[in-house]
Each structure stands twice: as structure tokens, then as C-alpha cells.
Amino acid sequence: MSRVLTWIVNRFRHNIQVRLTCYFLLILLPLVLVSLFANERSQEILVEQATERSRLALDSAMDYIDLTLQSAEELSTLISTDADMVTLLERNGKELTPEAIVDFAQLMKQLSNLNSINNIATQISVYHHSSNMLLSNYYGGRKLAGLPEQDFMTRTAQSNGTGILYMLPSEIVDGQVTLGKLVVSDSVTLIRSMDLYNPDRQPNVLLISLNKTKLLNLIKPLLPSDNTRIFLTNSDGDMIVGVGKNGETKDIVVPFEPDMLSVTTHSQSSKWKLTMMQPESELYRDTEQVARYTYGIIGISILLALWISWVIYSGIASPLQKLSHGIKRFGSGKLNIQLENKRKDEFGYLTDSFNKMAQQQKHLIEDHYEQNLRLARTELKFLQSQINPHFLYNTLDSIYWTAKNYEADEISEMVLNLSKFFRLSLNKGRDVFPIGESISHLHFYIRIQQIRFLENFEVEYQIDERTRDVPILKLLLQPLVENAILHGMDGKEDGGRLIIETRIEGELLLLIVRDNGSGIKEERLHYIQGELERLNARNYKLYSLEEDQIEDLFGLRNVITRVKLYYGKEGSLFIESTEGEGTRTTLKLPLNKCKDVFLQSEQTEDEMEAGA
Structure with missing residues (x-):
């Protein structure tokens, strides 16, 4: 690096053309800096405006999702505290008696009726711990004895208390897929215990599966361009759904891409997040033409500076350099040096004087x-x-x-x-x-x-x-x-x-x-x-x-x-x-x-x- 700097300094000191070029470029420097700053600032303003618009749209969609989740949670509260359903579950034991079959049929009918009042719920299921039966309005009754899901249901009822848990069908707990065979695949499942207000309640579990397609339909209108994607994640950062112009994405986590503008909004109630990712190139598309004009003007200005410096050098500095080279050659012992001279101005007179001086010096030597x-x-x-x-x-x-x-x-x-x-x-x-x-x-x-x-x-x-x-x-x-x-x-x-x-x-x-x-x-x-x-x-x-x-x-x-x-x-x-x-x-x-x-x-x- 020091050699390059030394070479540049030497060229600047010993070459008039280099100095002229540097001076002209120095005059252009403020114009170049102002143009580049204006272009950069316009892009920053465009990004700020796009970010603000996207955040407002995401906030509106997040509010609607919150209302949907609150509706599902209210439905879960209504079911888990329903006295008739709780009674039907508690009076049946391990044996699947005819009376139990009748009670479970009545319970599934009530679940179907409740599902009809909430259009985002795809499936409502109740897990009966004593008989290991999963009662669903989607596929009826199913016994879980000997299945991994049975252990998951028991642990969830014991550890979750009165809280609400959201899970995906493919989510893995302790090395096992928890809900893959119990709910529909295209869903997000709300899980909570039955008989909320009874501290001595049995470990019965309520599952409400929400339709992911309907969630997609809520956020898909927010997409501003073909390459933009929106991701909905839960409080743990797990992907719930991702959508682009071509439908649901295959991402399992929110990707990190350095050339994408990322805007995120948070839900205050459910702690879910909406993240929009849009390519920056799409945002800068409107300013690219202005940037090209700016760079073109800068390039033309630099070329003009080089051309003007060369013209001035050819007219003034070139004769001086030719005379300088002649003096160096004469100093090295080439006494017969005679410079070509066709000019009639001051430089011509100076060159003629040098030629005469060289001849006289040769005779003296x-x-x-x-x-x-x-x-x-x-x-x-x-x-x-x-x-x-x-x-x-x-x-x-x-x-x-x-x-x-x-x-x-x-x-x-x-x-x-x-x-x-x-x-x-x-x-x-x-x-x-x-x-x-x-x-x-x-x-x-x-x-x-x-x-x-x-x-x-x-x-x-x-x-x-x-x-x-x-x-x-x-x-x-x-x-x-x-x-x-x-x-x-x-x-x-x-x-x-x-x-x-x-x-x-x-x-x-x-x-x-x-x-x-x-x-x-x-x-x-x-x-x-x-x-x-x-x-x-x-x-x-x-x-x-x-x-x-x-x-x-x-x-x-x-x-x-x-x-x-x-x-x-x-x-x-x-x-x-x-x-x-x-x-x-x-x-x-x-x-x-x-x-x-x-x-x-x-x-x-x-x-x-x-x-x-």
C-alpha cells in the first residue's frame, strides 16, 4: 500500500498532466458528493415510507387475527366450562359401555353445533382421559390407547393448567410428533383443559383446530408485489403460516436475506408476530432511473475533465515536458540533442534557445x-x-x-x-x-x-x-x-x-x-x-x-x-x-x-x- 501511495505522490509531483487532471476532478468532487447524497437520501426516504405503510397494513391484519384468536379462545372457554359436557365426561369411566357411547355421541353433536358458530374452526375435539377416547366433530370417536399422543394429552392436561397452548400438527415434543394423527394437517390447534374452574378436575383436554387457509386469506391481500412474503409466527418464533403471491411458502422458519426489507409487527394479546419481507430492488425500482441519470452525469463530467486536462496539457505542458526530457538527455551525455520545434510562440523561442545552448555546450566540452x-x-x-x-x-x-x-x-x-x-x-x-x-x-x-x-x-x-x-x-x-x-x-x-x-x-x-x-x-x-x-x-x-x-x-x-x-x-x-x-x-x-x-x-x- 505504501508503494502505491508513493508512486501516486511521485506522479503528482513530477507530471503536470496528472496535476491538471487532479485539479479538475477536485472541482467536480462537490457536485459528485451532492448528487450521490441526494440519490442515497431519496432511497432512504422511499424505504422509510414503504416501511411505515407496511407496518400500518400489518398492524391492521394483526388486529383482525387477534380478534379471530380471541373468538377461538372464547369458544374454548365456553366449551371447557359447559356443565353438561363436563358431566358427560366425568360420569363415564374406563369401560366403553352403551351408556358411554350414547353420552359421547351427544357430546360430539354439541361440538358440531358449537363449531358451526365459528367459521375459522375446522375441528373441535375433546380427549377423555379415563377411556382414552378422542371425541371429534370431524371424524367421530377414536381410542388412543397405546399411542404416543396419549402420553402427550396426559402431560398437557397436567402441566398446562388453565392456560391456552397453540401447536402445529407437525410440532415435535420429546422427540415425538404430538398432533400429526389427531387433527387435520392444514390447521393450528388451540389446546386447554376441560372443567377450568374445578381444581380437582380430571385430565381431560379440549382441542380446537383453526383453519390455516383462512388465516392465509387474511394476510394475502397485504402483499404489495410478486416477490414479497408474509410470515405469521407464534410467541416462540415457530412458523405458523407463510404466504406469497403464489400461495403458501415452504419455509419452516422465517428466512434471513440481507437484500430484503423486513417489517415486523407484534400482537399485544397473543404475542404472535407478522413479518413482511420485500426485496429492496423492488422499492428502488422507481429511483433507479434517477440514479442512472445521476451516474451518467458524473461519468460525463469526469470524461470532460480528463479531456479538458489533456487539451491544456497538449497546448502548454507538453512542450515543457519535451524540453524537460531534452535537458535530461543532454545531462546524461547526449550532446547532439536537438529538439523538434514548429511553434512560433514563447515555447518555440524557449526550445530554440535550448537547441542553441546545447550546440554551444557541445563545442565547449x-x-x-x-x-x-x-x-x-x-x-x-x-x-x-x-x-x-x-x-x-x-x-x-x-x-x-x-x-x-x-x-x-x-x-x-x-x-x-x-x-x-x-x-x-x-x-x-x-x-x-x-x-x-x-x-x-x-x-x-x-x-x-x-x-x-x-x-x-x-x-x-x-x-x-x-x-x-x-x-x-x-x-x-x-x-x-x-x-x-x-x-x-x-x-x-x-x-x-x-x-x-x-x-x-x-x-x-x-x-x-x-x-x-x-x-x-x-x-x-x-x-x-x-x-x-x-x-x-x-x-x-x-x-x-x-x-x-x-x-x-x-x-x-x-x-x-x-x-x-x-x-x-x-x-x-x-x-x-x-x-x-x-x-x-x-x-x-x-x-x-x-x-x-x-x-x-x-x-x-x-x-x-x-x-x-
Whole structure:
């Protein structure tokens, strides 16, 4: 996320077209926000009005359902307190005698008469506990002995008291369907005890089944659209009936749908609930056209803003950007840059001025910079030529000491290595060699020193194979190796060890010379490190021999000066030492400049051959 934000900020800062576009879009922002707010607010108002209308309609239907339920409850009270019915039930026992059959027939006739005065009641039944008979005006008498419903009737009469219980035919209690075989399927059953006012009453039960179809007919006219549904649930949230335009739904619970507008009203007497669910898309249908117009206007406005910003950019900012790109290309070294210009206004004058300036600058660079570059190359040649007499002096000194201690064979080997060393050093004026060849060259010098010091040290080469073909300036390692031998191995009779290592770390080439000699004293080490730090921090410019008149550290100063001139500020030289343990010298060169130095050297050789 931070990268994306940084990219946007950079584009805004460096691109005029992006800024122009952002400014035009910023002008449109209030219009867009007001339009979106107005559209959103209109939808909210529409939902509020639809909700209020639906609630009023549901309240009216709920009142009618309450009246229907109250009528059924009054009918249940009338039956359960009827003295004749209670007497008929109490005077009959377990046996189904002829007298009992007559009494039960009379009871069912009375139930049929009472059912006729309430058109919503489909079935009225009375359960006689003593004989386990269910007496119904719908299918007559039925014995429940041995059926699960018998236990349900007994428990209901004992636990319900004088209260009223509403149940569905498919409702399950204790893992058993309670009313499935006792009442009609399309019904809601009211259940209460008989002989309400007698505390010593028998567990006889009254069942009044209400017609669900008639309940559906009460709420179906409330449906405002084809996809709207209304659900009637009891106080426990169980579905009593659900209805849509196509009739009763198959839902067993009120579904939860996030894109539906839900309106619920509660009955104050029965605690039943009516819930209407209508798709929000149907409510927004009238505002969708206005919303489309709003979005269309916003889209057209944004397109106009982009088009206007592009027109302004093409007329004003584009010439500036072209000029900016030309300046960048000129700054990168493309001196022949000339911008196309067909304009006659201020931008045309500015472009012509740039083209003239570029031509003048090119001439200045050709006349002065190249002259300074040749001077720098001459100075480098002089610096590099100084190192050959220096090595010649030390090598002759080595031959002198060897002649005093050994026979002519060793002197002969030293002279042979010396000749090979100088032959490769001259090598037709080449300044750059691959590391592999430079190490072979270096070994001739080391062999001379090994003979001089009576083989009191051995040398180990740790050359990374990736570095063997990397080109470097010649005679970079010799001064470092010379210091390690003359100052590190001096006075060491045996066990000396010299390690030459090359490796690549990231974008840098590391040339390392280590020894296990006597090391450098702390005061002297601080002085050397301070001088190297000063030389490493010098600016990337032409160096003059007259800048440093100090006579010591000649080899190190020569190496760091050549490195800075050829490899720039990325090249550096460091030295570390512990007295009594040894010294480590590290030369760091940028890999990308190694190739540039090689190409520059090849070009110089070609120029020299052409001049010859």
C-alpha cells in the first residue's frame, strides 16, 4: 500500500498532466458528493415510507387475527366450562359401555353445533382421559390407547393448567410428533383443559383446530408485489403460516436475506408476530432511473475533465515536458540533442534557445573537457610509471641480499622472475589485465621475495572463479603485497603466511591481502588509517601530484590515487591490523566501473596506435 501511495505522490509531483487532471476532478468532487447524497437520501426516504405503510397494513391484519384468536379462545372457554359436557365426561369411566357411547355421541353433536358458530374452526375435539377416547366433530370417536399422543394429552392436561397452548400438527415434543394423527394437517390447534374452574378436575383436554387457509386469506391481500412474503409466527418464533403471491411458502422458519426489507409487527394479546419481507430492488425500482441519470452525469463530467486536462496539457505542458526530457538527455551525455520545434510562440523561442545552448555546450566540452581528459590520462601514465622504478629498486635490493647468502642458482631464479615481471608490466603499454592474469604476474614478484626471505613464508591464493575474468588496472596488488612482505615478514624466520583473496560482494569487487606477520603498532595504524580515510573521502576530480608532498606511504597513496581517478568515489582502500597477529588490507572496486575502465583503456591504446 505504501508503494502505491508513493508512486501516486511521485506522479503528482513530477507530471503536470496528472496535476491538471487532479485539479479538475477536485472541482467536480462537490457536485459528485451532492448528487450521490441526494440519490442515497431519496432511497432512504422511499424505504422509510414503504416501511411505515407496511407496518400500518400489518398492524391492521394483526388486529383482525387477534380478534379471530380471541373468538377461538372464547369458544374454548365456553366449551371447557359447559356443565353438561363436563358431566358427560366425568360420569363415564374406563369401560366403553352403551351408556358411554350414547353420552359421547351427544357430546360430539354439541361440538358440531358449537363449531358451526365459528367459521375459522375446522375441528373441535375433546380427549377423555379415563377411556382414552378422542371425541371429534370431524371424524367421530377414536381410542388412543397405546399411542404416543396419549402420553402427550396426559402431560398437557397436567402441566398446562388453565392456560391456552397453540401447536402445529407437525410440532415435535420429546422427540415425538404430538398432533400429526389427531387433527387435520392444514390447521393450528388451540389446546386447554376441560372443567377450568374445578381444581380437582380430571385430565381431560379440549382441542380446537383453526383453519390455516383462512388465516392465509387474511394476510394475502397485504402483499404489495410478486416477490414479497408474509410470515405469521407464534410467541416462540415457530412458523405458523407463510404466504406469497403464489400461495403458501415452504419455509419452516422465517428466512434471513440481507437484500430484503423486513417489517415486523407484534400482537399485544397473543404475542404472535407478522413479518413482511420485500426485496429492496423492488422499492428502488422507481429511483433507479434517477440514479442512472445521476451516474451518467458524473461519468460525463469526469470524461470532460480528463479531456479538458489533456487539451491544456497538449497546448502548454507538453512542450515543457519535451524540453524537460531534452535537458535530461543532454545531462546524461547526449550532446547532439536537438529538439523538434514548429511553434512560433514563447515555447518555440524557449526550445530554440535550448537547441542553441546545447550546440554551444557541445563545442565547449569538445574544446576544454577533452583537453583536460588528456591531461588526466597523461598524469595517470606518470603516476603509473613511477611504480616500475620503485619495484626495480626493491627487486635489485633483494638480489643483493640473496647474493650474500646463497649460490648463483637462487640468484638466477630471481633474475628470471624479475624479467618475466617487467615483461608483463610493460606488455605493449596495456593498463588493464584480468584478475587471473594479474595474479600470475603477481606471483613472479612474490617468488622473488620468497627466495630472498629464505622461504620463511608461504603464499595462498583464494580466487573466486567469478572474478578471474574481471579486468582491473595493473600493479594494484603489488604495492599491497610488497608492504605485507617487507613489513610483515621481516624478522620472521618461518611459519609466515601470505593470503591473496578476491571475491564479489554485491556490486563490489574485493581484493584482499592478509599476512600473519608482526602487525602495525597502534599509533602508526591510526596514522595510516587517518590518511586512507582522508584519501577515500576526496572528491571525484583530477588529482595533481603537487597536492601531496608527504614522502611516506608512497605505495598506498599511489594505489588509492589511481583507484580514485579510474574508478571514482566508489573505489576505496582500507587497512586493519593487530600487533603481533598480522595485517589485512582491503581494496574495494565497483564492478560496473571495471568494465568501463577496460573499454577506456582499449580506446586509449587504439588512439596511441593511430597516433604512432
